[in-house]
Amino acid sequence: MSENIGNVWIFIEQDSGDIADVSLELLSKGCQLAGELGVKTEAVLFGAKVEGLVATLHEYGADNVFIAEDERLEPFSALPYTKMIVELVGAHRPNIILFGATQVGRSLAPRVASKLAAGLTADCTALEIDDYEDKASKTVMKNRLMQIRPAFGGNIIATIANSWEDPQMVTVREGVMPLSEPEKGRTGEVTKVAVNLSDEDTVVKVIERVKAESDVNLKGARIIVAGGYGVGSKDDFNLIKKFADAIGGEVAASRAAVDAGWIDHEHQVGQTGVTVRPKLYIACGISGSVQHRAGMSDSAKIIAINTDPDAPIFSIAHYGIVGDLKEAIPMLMKALKAHA
Amino acid sequence: MSLTSLVFVKQVPDTKNVTGDAMRPDGTVNRGALAAIFNPEDLNALELALDLRERYGGRVVVCTMGPPAAAAVLRHSLYMGADEAILLTDRSFAGADTLATSYALSCAAKKLGDYDLVLCGRQAIDGDTAQVGPQVAEKLDIPQVTYVEKVLEVKDGVATVRNLIDGGHEVVKTPLPALLTAVSSANEPRPAGARRLMRYKKAMTRTELLAKHAGKTYEDSNELAVEEEKLRERGLWIHEWSAADVDADPQRIGFAGSPTKVKKIENVVLAAGQFKEIPLTEEGIDALAKELIEDNVFV
Numbered sequence: 001m002s003e004n005i006g007n008v009w010i011f012i013e014q015d016s017g018d019i020a021d022v023s024l025e026l027l028s029k030g031c032q033l034a035g036e037l038g039v040k041t042e043a044v045l046f047g048a049k050v051e052g053l054v055a056t057l058h059e060y061g062a063d064n065v066f067i068a069e070d071e072r073l074e075p076f077s078a079l080p081y082t083k084m085i086v087e088l089v090g091a092h093r094p095n096i097i098l099f100g101a102t103q104v105g106r107s108l109a110p111r112v113a114s115k116l117a118a119g120l121t122a123d124c125t126a127l128e129i130d131d132y133e134d135k136a137s138k139t140v141m142k143n144r145l146m147q148i149r150p151a152f153g154g155n156i157i158a159t160i161a162n163s164w165e166d167p168q169m170v171t172v173r174e175g176v177m178p179l180s181e182p183e184k185g186r187t188g189e190v191t192k193v194a195v196n197l198s199d200e201d202t203v204v205k206v207i208e209r210v211k212a213e214s215d216v217n218l219k220g221a222r223i224i225v226a227g228g229y230g231v232g233s234k235d236d237f238n239l240i241k242k243f244a245d246a247i248g249g250e251v252a253a254s255r256a257a258v259d260a261g262w263i264d265h266e267h268q269v270g271q272t273g274v275t276v277r278p279k280l281y282i283a284c285g286i287s288g289s290v291q292h293r294a295g296m297s298d299s300a301k302i303i304a305i306n307t308d309p310d311a312p313i314f315s316i317a318h319y320g321i322v323g324d325l326k327e328a329i330p331m332l333m334k335a336l337k338a339h340a
Numbered sequence: 341m342s343l344t345s346l347v348f349v350k351q352v353p354d355t356k357n358v359t360g361d362a363m364r365p366d367g368t369v370n371r372g373a374l375a376a377i378f379n380p381e382d383l384n385a386l387e388l389a390l391d392l393r394e395r396y397g398g399r400v401v402v403c404t405m406g407p408p409a410a411a412a413v414l415r416h417s418l419y420m421g422a423d424e425a426i427l428l429t430d431r432s433f434a435g436a437d438t439l440a441t442s443y444a445l446s447c448a449a450k451k452l453g454d455y456d457l458v459l460c461g462r463q464a465i466d467g468d469t470a471q472v473g474p475q476v477a478e479k480l481d482i483p484q485v486t487y488v489e490k491v492l493e494v495k496d497g498v499a500t501v502r503n504l505i506d507g508g509h510e511v512v513k514t515p516l517p518a519l520l521t522a523v524s525s526a527n528e529p530r531p532a533g534a535r536r537l538m539r540y541k542k543a544m545t546r547t548e549l550l551a552k553h554a555g556k557t558y559e560d561s562n563e564l565a566v567e568e569e570k571l572r573e574r575g576l577w578i579h580e581w582s583a584a585d586v587d588a589d590p591q592r593i594g595f596a597g598s599p600t601k602v603k604k605i606e607n608v609v610l611a612a613g614q615f616k617e618i619p620l621t622e623e624g625i626d627a628l629a630k631e632l633i634e635d636n637v638f639v
């Protein structure tokens with residue numbers, strides 16, 4: 001069915017041999033898109049010593065792994081990575097490239113897109129294949145990547161398409177795309193990529209690197225208590241933390257609460273934060289913007305506490321308490337304790 | 341030593357206040373009813389530049405691309421301490437995605453020429469994309485460091501900076517010129533200086549000067565040129581550059597220069613009232629607690 005269209009590529013982010021979760025999630029999504037297009041799924045893997053990761057990528061669905069190993073490719077640095085990917089794109093002409101919307105992906109993808117003069121859409125919440133009619137030129141482009149994301153401006157979702165030549169590039173946050181089961185023993189091709197880097201490509205030197213295991217684990221949390229702008233202040237945000245502690249949950253927040261400086265961005269749920277699917281999500285003082293809902297609407301049970309009975313959060317809630325969170329939370333804590 | 345920093349800033353709608361009047365009944369936003377603010381992380385970028393000037397000398401040039409009204413963020417930059425301000429404005433810039441935006445900004449940087457550092461906020465709150473900084477760096481063919489918290493040192497044409505990575509931080513050395521994007525934890529942007537405010541509130545662009553003398557033109561009245569000259573002498577002139585002024589290729593700016601196109605916009609229709617309303621009473625809350633526990637939510 002493909003009229004000579006290129007393959008679907010996934011940039012694999014790895015650090016000292018650990019593959020980022022988002023890269024495997026994108027591999028799952030990439031396989032689905034490639035299946036619809038009748039093309040292959042290919043992984044792009046760079047690092048100092050990464051050969052050991054190839055088998056995993058095959059098992060998660062990569063038909064081919066482009067691999068480049070060189071000390072200068074670890075840790076990640078935008079200049080050498082950009083140069084390598086741009087050359088690889090020139091040689092193989094992929095149709096689609098998926099990047100994780102991590103700090104690395106958000107440094108690399110735009111630089112690559114700029115060099116290739118390619119379109120790039122950030123933080124997509126869904127990806128689909130469909131035709132696109134370019135209104136200006138009245139041409140129909142077949143089987144294009146529909147890049148879907150909430151748009152600024154209230155309750156709206158935009159579908160974006162790339163109207164220029166390939167590649168079509170997007171970034172996606174961790175947790176947005178579900179991870180498929182790996183197929184044990186699945187194998188595939190490996191394509192070694194020559195590393196041609198000059199001194200100019202490695203002028204930026206990392207001289208210190210500190211990575212701490214984060215103790216925030218929202219993605220895997222079973223119970224989440226989330227606070228929004230309605231919490232009112234940094235001090236009051238302690239109530240959210242106390243509540244979460246009492247019921248063995250993790251603390252989350254809306255972007256408004258993060259922007260206000262009440263809590264770190266690591267705790268932000270939504271389109272440009274984490275996507276979560278807990279058994280219970282308690283949204284306190286959160287209006288339920290489309291960007292926030294994008295990250296939590298798949299929760300098994302949602303309780304919304306909000307003073308405004310018309311807040312959009314209630315439309316996806318299973319239980320709603322219309323009232324002041326400062327009253328409701330202590331009451332709920334007490335009642336849960338009594339029945340525990 | 342002396343450093344020239346070029347800071348790119350953006351005027352954005354205040355996304356925190358998308359409520360009340362700003363919402364249309366169909367759930368979309370009436371941009372006109374939203375306050376326009378200085379993109380928060382661009383203030384951090386400007387603060388980094390001002391701090392560098394205090395440490396090493398030099399000058400700070402601020403540039404924004406936007407409609408004439410975006411001159412407001414340039415005036416604010418002058419209040420904070422910027423030396424010079426440039427408004428990049430042209431109808432043909434409209435409809436730009438990040439690729440076309442970064443091209444236009446890079447044209448302005450090239451016209452300015454002698455910069456050591458280009459600074460931007462990590463991202464703008466109306467899109468959160470974080471794309472424009474790296475794209476400008478690529479177009480200028482200079483290195484980039486994103487998510488910068490501190491410029492530790494600038495010495496012999498090399499900057500040592502500390503930046504955030506996922507789950508930690510790095511310290512990197514980059515030769516100058518380089519582009520840095522600043523995060524909100526970088527610093528506490530200084531407020532507008534009272535004396536600078538008094539002085540620079542009179543700063544204006546050509547469009548504003550023309551509006552002030554409504555009906556007059558440079559051709560038929562000498563008055564405008566005289567006033568412009570005065571403003572320039574006193575450092576109150578905000579440069580206004582068009583696409584032609586920065587030699588921008590018309591095919592690479594605005595809508596024409598944007599590969600990404602919006603195919604459709606859908607309004608999310610929310611089905612109301614399917615939730616179980618829990619009255620805020622002891623009995624109501626108690627019943628909810630019981631139900632949750634019986635449903636094994638906590639095991």
Ligand SMILES: Cc1cc2nc3c(=O)[nH]c(=O)nc-3n(C[C@H](O)[C@H](O)[C@H](O)COP(=O)(O)OP(=O)(O)OC[C@H]3O[C@@H](n4cnc5c(N)ncnc54)[C@H](O)[C@@H]3O)c2cc1C
Pocket residue numbers: 151152153227228229230231253254255256257268269270271272273274284285286287288289290291292295305306307308311323324325326355356358465466467468
């Ligand atoms: C590009 C982009 C990306 C974004 N990404 C995200 C994202 O990832 N995550 C995210 O959350 N947002 C995101 N946003 C922001 C989003 O649009 C909203 O602005 C934000 O979610 C609002 O947060 P909030 O609900 O806490 O605040 P508000 O909308 O201000 O709502 C506060 C709520 O609290 C209620 N309230 C007030 N007082 C009380 C009280 N005492 N008791 C109970 N309730 C009370 C109010 O009725 C109101 O409903 C993004 C926006 C853009 C433009």
